[in-house]
Amino acid sequence: MSRNYLILGASSDVGIELIKEINNNEETSTIWAHYCSNSKLIRSIAERNGNSIIPIAANFSDLNDVKKLCLKINDSQRLPLSIVHLPAPKLLYVKFKELDWEDCISDVNIQVRSIFQLLQFFLPRISKMDQRAKIVFMLSENTINPPAKFTTKYTMSKYMLLGLMKSLVVEYAGKNVNINALSPSMIDTKLLSEIDRRMLDFCGALDNILAPQDVALSLWKLLSVHSDNMNGENVLFSGTSNEI
Template identity: 35%
Template sequence: MRENKTLFVTGASSEIGTAFIEQVADNYDTIVAHYRSSAGRLLPLEEKLGEKLVMVQADFADATSVRKMLDFMTERQLKPDHIVHLAASPMENEKFKKLDWCNFAESTETNIRPIVDILEEFMPVMAKQKYGKVVFMLSAVTLGMPPKYKSVYTTTKYALLGLMKSLAVEYADKGITVNGVSPEMIDTRFLNNLPDLIKEMNADTMPMKANLTVNQVVPTVSFLLSDGADMISGQNIAITDSKE
């Protein structure tokens, strides 16, 4: 097992982020936890983990803000061995005819550009040390046919899926694994912009008649960062309760 590891989590103040950090904290010497505006949600972890947890702020809709975050990490010599990308814009329902290119461009700037900047900063470091692991939080919309009225969200997730697979191939000989997890709807604040009826309808399609919980998703992310997943790369892992 590699020692003195550093973990970087984007969207760490999310419910998945805090639960994930709590589960894997003992595996790392330093955990860099990104948040946009909800630092308070990370305070219980800071109290528990002390100096092990380093909170960094950035608004992913602002390229300058992301650059400042990366500069801070470089100045502090916070070079992650593992990166988990959880940050994402909330899922929304909207018919395609009511959208225009600005909606897609905004999603690209907020959801794709930041992780590209982050990986361009740190993957060369991983490659030099011949070790690294990256996990993308994707979505079940990338499995088969997606639900209606989510063209922006679905397009963004497919772009991230393409990035994940491309990097897995490009860095395969550098000791770096790059994977994604694609869960069905998870019962978190992320779904707040969706009508309750849509969440209920999705739950009804699940074999257990319930949307996923955070604790049903986090273990898969943790496994992909473990030594047991050293030979797994370029995979999009479905977490769907056997939903067809």
């Protein structure tokens, strides 16, 4: 059965791999692929099995951009029954005493305010549809295990997302929707490009670092029938174990 997907942060390393996974496993589905400034990688993916991959731009620091994205998808009459939220600024290791509060707010706007606004628009609509809806948040092992040092800004946003996820599960209990989260260990992506690898080694992150395609496969399982009986779960996925 065809579905409509909305991948937020689709131009990221994990997002690209997730699009490929959906494209290989689905037929005649629509994949709304969100990006901020560069759609080249998305456009380079060959459509398969009658699927449509539609790049859609939005700057999640701008409330109006998020509204425009919602309205454009709504006007197409192809509402997304599966939504995955991936966006996050590049990870930086910063001591708490050196953090700037405005930078923290910027992080919250990108990671939390964006999906808050999107789900306020889409969730009441898709939760009433006949097909089962799936919402998946990308969190972090920081929300399950003790967080890595110097990641206060990143960890605060992830815990806000966790709180949002848990609250939505309670509010939409009994509806035809599954809302879950994946909490991976460090992923080898562009988000780590500004961190000295020696610092990653010092913090122990290199011991269980994940490949983007492995994380994409776990996300795909949370979108598939494998998760029909899962709701409100924050699934730990580390380099040493896969619990899905």
